[in-house]
Amino acid sequence: MKRYEARLSGLGGQGVILAGIILAEAAGIHEGRQVVQTQSYGPESRGSACKCDVIIGDEPVKYPGVYRLNLLVALSQDACDKYARDLVPDGLLIYDPLYVKNLPERPLRACAVKATETAEGLGRKIAANMVALGAVAALAGLVSADSLARAVAARSPRGTAEGNLAAFRAGLAAARELRSAIS
Amino acid sequence: MTTPRLLQGNEALVEGALAAGVRFFAGYPITPATEILELMARKLPRLGGKFIQMEDELGSMGAVIGASVAGAKAMTASSGPGISLKQENIGFAIIAEIPCVVVNVMRGGPSTGMPTLPSQMDVMQAKWGAHGDHPAIALxxxxxxxxxxxxxxxxxxxxxxxxxxxxxxDAEIAHMREVYAPPESVETIDRPRPNCPREEYVPYRPDERGIPAMADFGSGYRWHPDSNCHDEYGFPATNNHAVGDKLVRRLVGKVNDYAEEIHWLSEERLEDAEIVVFAFGSVARSASEAVDVARSQGIKAGLLRPISIWPFPDPAVAKVAARAKAILVAEGNLGQLLGEVQRVAAGRCPVAHFSRVDGLIPRPEQILARIKELA
Known part of the structure; x- marks a missing residue:
């Protein structure tokens, strides 16, 4: 792997930037890889389009922007519409079917992960981003589930690690089932 | 070394400033510099320092000057529109010779412009934002x-x-996160302080390098920082031609005569480079990648990246101009450093330009295309 580009996207308040930071820490701190994380969002702190890019490389990552995405996590229809076209032909799209109803026409590897519903089922709707991270661990083959779990625990504010890890594991399990169904 | 952490640019900047001894920060929030203020508010009190969120940018700069005069290493941070507001007091700090650090996390456009997007449009403001002949140091x-x-x-x-x-x-560097382990401690420099008896203190009498010793307010040494042209005793001498001439020349000379001490550049693949890209900050990340790709395609490209922008690195640019086939200045403005490179190159080699001012850093292939045109 020379360069792997991941984008987590959705609306402000869904925690996509935090999820991206955790992904970057899993790769950069727990696996010692080269990583650059950037983010962009609108002036509103809730409800505006936001995205978080994580570029992972074997060598230092100089250009922090995206050439072609290897992975897109879309937690809103807008994000899916806007960014799916940036995926490489064999890129992976992980989306929440609660929000993303229309998939891009171009054939790609698309996996529906019920992030919000699963998180709600655990009594923590706010942890949908952690469910999505679990799915990334299972499907993207990018960083190990163990590294991601450690990064989730390290970033969780006091008293929330357990809930976040439960959501993460639920995402991991759901996506593993999905993976075996696909293959 | 400390443990490696995933740090944001603004976060690392704060840690660097604190490691260097900054113990006073005054500011007013503004994107994309706000994290600096927030972190200073959190960290300074624990270090025995002081943080003040002032009523505006003018007040912030004034507070920084006051803190520095009282002996603290002081800093403020803002973005373009806020830096414009600080200029009057920055000019005061220059003539009264008050050490302080002003962080400008650049955004695009004049006025409030493009608040959340990166640019490199304040390069000349960092040099000429305050009026009058004066020295400028920018990193x-x-x-x-x-x-x-x-x-x-x-x-x-x-x-x-x-x-x-x-x-x-700029917004790109400020909000970017990378893994970094800050050192446990850093080398620090303190302003020269007087060691003479109090009654013999002449506040603006320079040493052999043109720098006067600076007494902390409250330490018993008496002096008056004045915005007017002043003599060695700090008293206004606004109609004294000899004093005015001496002061302006010393202010500029105390920095420019020692520019070598300040110059800080990174060179990539310059040994045999025919096409040299001159770029700094976020744009240089794209330029460096473009140079790598050019090399892989057999083009002898290199990168000269100034980390210190002012005083301008004349010797390094002159050296490159003497042997390169062409220099390509790539910057996030419409030519602020281009003019400087042209001035130094003085016709010794062609100087081409690449600009991007839409709030995005260039894609490496855009710079690569210009390198190929020149090769």
């Missing part, structure tokens, strides 16, 4: 690590030269 990081190291250097240079130092970051 520009390109990574999270350099946010730390340039912050340390900015504080040290302000103390060494008794003048404001500008740190030019």
């Amino acid at each position: 520009a990081p390109w990574s999270v690590e350099e946010c730390f190291t340039t912050a340390v250097r900015a504080v040290n240079l302000a103390e060494r030269f008794r003048t404001p130092v500008t740190l030019l970051s």
Whole structure:
């Protein structure tokens, strides 16, 4: 792997930037890889389009922007519409079917992960981003589930690690089932 | 070394400033510099320092000057529109020779412009934002690590030269996260302080390098920082031609005569480079990648990246101009450093230009295309 580009996207308040930071820490701190994380969002702190890019490389990552995405996590229809076209032909799209109803026409590897519903089922709707991270661990083959779990625990504010890890594991399990169904 | 952490640019900048001894921060929130203020508010009290959120940018700069006069290493941070508001007091700090650090996390456009997007449009403001002939020192990081190291250097240079130092970051660098392990401690420089008896103190009598010793207010040494042209005793001498001439020449000379001490450049693949890209900060990240790709395609490209922007690195540019086939200046403005490179190159080699001013850093292939045109 020379360069792997991941984008987590959705609306402000869904925690996509935090999820991206955790992904970057899993790769950069727990696996010692080269990583650059950037983010962009609108002036509103809730409800505006936001995205978080994580570029992972074997060598230092100089250009922090995206050439072609290897992975897109879309937690809103807008994000899916806007960014799916940036995926490489064999890129992976992980989306929440609660929000993303229309998939891009171009054939790609698309996996529906019920992030919000699963998180709600655990009594923590706010942890949908952690469910999505679990799915990334299972499907993207990018960083190990163990590294991601450690990064989730390290970033969780006091008293929330357990809930976040439960959501993460639920995402991991759901996506593993999905993976075996696909293959 | 400390444990490696995933740090944001603004976060590393704060850690660098604190490591260098900054113990006072005054500011007013503004995107994309706000994290600096927030972190200072959190960290300074624990270090025995002081943080003040002032009523505006003018007040912030004034508070920084006051703190520095009282002996603290002091800093403020803002973005273009806020830096414009600080200029009057920055000019005061220059003539009264008050060390301080001014961070400008650049955004695009004149006025409030493009608040959340990166640019490099304040390069000349960092030099000529205040009126009148004066010295300017400005540094520009390109990574999270350099946010730390340039912050340390900015504080040290302000103390060494008794003048404001500008740190030019931008939204890209400020909000980017990379893994970095800050050092446990850093080398620090303190302003020269008087060691003579109090009654013999002449506040603006320079040493052999043109720098007067600076007494902390409250330490018993009496002096008066004046915005007017002043003599060695700090008293206004606004109609004294000889005093005015001496002061302006000393202010500029105390920095420019020692520019070598300040110059800080990174060179990539310059040994045999025919096409040399000159770029700094976020744009240099794309330029460096473009140079790598050009090399892989057999083009002899290189990168000259100034980490110190002012005083301009004339010797390094002159050296490159003497042997390169062409220099390509790539910057996030419409030609602010282009003119400087042309001035130094003085026709010794062609100087081409690449600009991007839409709030995005260039894609490496855009710079690569220009390199290929020149090769």
